Amino acid sequence: MRKLFTIAILLSVMYCPVFAQQAEMKGKPDKPVPEPISETIRESVHRVTIAGETIEYKAIAGILHLKKEIDKPVAAVFFIAYLRADTRDASERPITFSFNGGPGSSSVWLHLGVLGPRRVLMQADGHAFPPPYELVNNDYSLLDHTDLVFIDPVSTGYSRAVPGEDPK
Secondary structure, three states, X not given: OXXXXXXXXXXXXXXXXXXXXXXXXXXXXXXXXXXXXXXXXXXEEEXXXXXXXXXXXXXXXXXXXXXXXXXXEEEEEXXXXXXXXXXOOHHHOOEEEEEOOEOOEOOHHHHHHHHOOEEEOEOOOOOEOOOOOOEEXXXXXXXXXXXXXXXXXXXXXXXXXXXXXXXX
């Protein structure tokens, strides 16, 4: 009997925070509202062969805030950019912006299917091979002629409106 009493006490102590959290969440949305995503930028350097030419490029992925006012973000926008590394004057190099995703279209296909320096290897008829998927150099990428910036519009990919802001 004493063991059962001890187990009951231990269980009530362990689950008390869970019950308190559940009581606190009553009347609130099923999912907690996330904090605004912080701005983050990551860079790496790579090489790709496009049309027989080896090109060194910088890949930059990150999240930037769109702001109404200087300190009031309304959305966190995800992007990936590919910049050719051997450019003499970056101000003279063209930039192609690709706005990814949308209803009925995944953001991955413009990036890893058409324009990016690497693409998913597909069968001759355009169907994907079974997993694991393989990335190969993309001979059709535009990186040999223009830098590339892929942007996920708000509510697609990793881009989100700040809680309380209209995602439209």
